[in-house]
Amino acid sequence: MLMKFRFNVLIIFLLMGTTSNVSLAQTDLGKWDWLLPDYAKLQFAGGIGFLSCGAGYTFVNHRIDASVFYGFVPKSFSVDELHSISIQFTAKLIRISLSENYQLLPLNFGWYLHHTFGDEYWVKLPPHYPPEYYWWSPGRNAGVFIGGELKTKWLASKIPASGIAVYVRAGTRGLYIASKFGNNSIPFSDIIELGFGIALYR
Amino acid sequence: MIWSMKTVLNIGFLLGLVLMVSCETAFDYSPYCIDFSGKDKDVNLKNIDRIIDHPANDTIQIAFTGDTHNFFDELGFFVEKVNTMDAVNFVIHVGDIADFGLPKQYLWGNSFLSQLKVPYLVTIGNHDLVGNGMEAYMEMYGPLNFSFIYQSYKFIFLNTNSLEFQYNGLVPDLLWLEQQLLPSNDFDSVVLVFHLPPGMGFDPNLEAGFYQTISKFNNVIVALHGHLHGFEMYYPTTDSIPYVDVYGVEYSMMTTIKIFNRQIYVDEIPF
Numbered sequence: 355m356l357m358k359f360r361f362n363v364l365i366i367f368l369l370m371g372t373t374s375n376v377s378l379a380q381t382d383l384g385k386w387d388w389l390l391p392d393y394a395k396l397q398f399a400g401g402i403g404f405l406s407c408g409a410g411y412t413f414v415n416h417r418i419d420a421s422v423f424y425g426f427v428p429k430s431f432s433v434d435e436l437h438s439i440s441i442q443f444t445a446k447l448i449r450i451s452l453s454e455n456y457q458l459l460p461l462n463f464g465w466y467l468h469h470t471f472g473d474e475y476w477v478k479l480p481p482h483y484p485p486e487y488y489w490w491s492p493g494r495n496a497g498v499f500i501g502g503e504l505k506t507k508w509l510a511s512k513i514p515a516s517g518i519a520v521y522v523r524a525g526t527r528g529l530y531i532a533s534k535f536g537n538n539s540i541p542f543s544d545i546i547e548l549g550f551g552i553a554l555y556r
Numbered sequence: 557m558i559w560s561m562k563t564v565l566n567i568g569f570l571l572g573l574v575l576m577v578s579c580e581t582a583f584d585y586s587p588y589c590i591d592f593s594g595k596d597k598d599v600n601l602k603n604i605d606r607i608i609d610h611p612a613n614d615t616i617q618i619a620f621t622g623d624t625h626n627f628f629d630e631l632g633f634f635v636e637k638v639n640t641m642d643a644v645n646f647v648i649h650v651g652d653i654a655d656f657g658l659p660k661q662y663l664w665g666n667s668f669l670s671q672l673k674v675p676y677l678v679t680i681g682n683h684d685l686v687g688n689g690m691e692a693y694m695e696m697y698g699p700l701n702f703s704f705i706y707q708s709y710k711f712i713f714l715n716t717n718s719l720e721f722q723y724n725g726l727v728p729d730l731l732w733l734e735q736q737l738l739p740s741n742d743f744d745s746v747v748l749v750f751h752l753p754p755g756m757g758f759d760p761n762l763e764a765g766f767y768q769t770i771s772k773f774n775n776v777i778v779a780l781h782g783h784l785h786g787f788e789m790y791y792p793t794t795d796s797i798p799y800v801d802v803y804g805v806e807y808s809m810m811t812t813i814k815i816f817n818r819q820i821y822v823d824e825i826p827f
Binding site for chain 2: 398399400401402403404425427431432433434436438470472474475480482483484487488490492495524527529530532533535536537538539540543544546547548549
């Protein structure tokens with residue numbers, strides 16, 4: 355129970371991305387346990403932010419993950435600061451137990467929806483355009499990725515999590531595929547979104 | 557597990573490497589990340605300097621392309637062809653270089669155009685403005701309206717993509733255009749370039765004023781645009797200023813103009 359609570363605080367802490375005091379007053383979290391995410395992630399790149407943090411749940415005997423990420427790109431890396439949310443589903447097809455402390459998931463397939471915030475990143479064609487003037491929406495793109503993950507029990511005794519995992523992923527999104535389509539002159543590597551991150555498991 | 561000083565230093569070093577990485581690499585941060593390197597900045601301004609530094613003989617020849625959207629291969633073929641045409645002084649792209657307005661598409665388009673031996677200028681198109689495309693255009697090419705004078709001809713590039721600005725009455729900027737057309741000792745004729753001609757997407761309230769302004773000082777010798785992709789030469793006003801719709805790149809045809817003694821000669825060249 356205490357472990358779960360501490361993990362919850364840790365997740366709130368990660369999601370807030372701030373060092374402000376997290377209120378410890380509410381200790382009665384028992385009945386909300388089912389809401390507690392199964393993991394929290396911190397990711398670099400991968401198309402959904404310079405850094406993004408997320409949390410999610412796992413289903414079907416740990417085969418399917420559903421996650422939500424908040425990502426941002428600071429102004430030092432882009433003309434404008436960018437904020438976005440992505441929802442993603444991952445199917446973890448293969449699990450290899452390497453030892454008591456290590457598990458390898460070499461083939462994860464994912465699908466995501468990436469929503470960038472801001473008026474210019476509309477999802478529905480604004481009313482001043484005639485119908486179907488533009489067929490895509492800059493505010494919401496779908497993409498796919500493949501990845502691999504190494505689950506470990508590093509630091510399991512030191513922090514309120516059952517283990518830490520490191521993962522890598524390579525993806526692309528519909529708009530990039532549409533740009534590459536029919537263009538041999540565009541290198542395939544140009545449409546790849548590489549990313550990596552760490553995950554803390556409950 | 558206790559992390560040694562060495563491990564911490566190594567992690568710090570790796571993190572440092574990561575932080576130096578920009579969003580132009582495969583470590584993509586966002587499709588809207590604009591972080592262009594120097595060669596992809598202020599391209600129009602730099603190329604205007606290059607044009608002015610190389611005076612033409614008595615004839616100026618310009619090769620046009622545009623509406624390149626996702627036809628990157630075709631844009632490459634256009635560049636190859638122009639590089640074999642010694643008489644061309646510079647190239648003008650009439651807009652829609654970035655189909656979805658994505659910074660990545662600006663980079664792709666510019667990676668082809670930058671292989672031209674001659675200077676090139678890129679006009680703002682409506683597709684280029686979707687998302688944060690306007691910021692990307694300004695970062696890569698410069699102001700949306702711009703002009704320069706070359707051998708007594710003034711070249712004016714005008715943003716006519718009214719619908720992208722919700723028909724706010726300021727696009728195209730007719731006051732700016734009139735100021736630019738105002739006769740001076742520095743030029744005697746004007747070549748006007750824009751992306752979107754009057755019609756769908758052009759502010760209907762500015763259409764009459766647009767034609768009137770262009771005809772006002774009797775100094776515009778040709779108006780060239782894109783958006784419609786096909787090639788056409790037409791005369792929408794009574795003073796018979798030729799308007800030229802230049803070929804979209806997907807036709808594997810380019811439109812060229814020769815300017816000699818205030819006269820315009822339009823040509824079509826396959827590639």
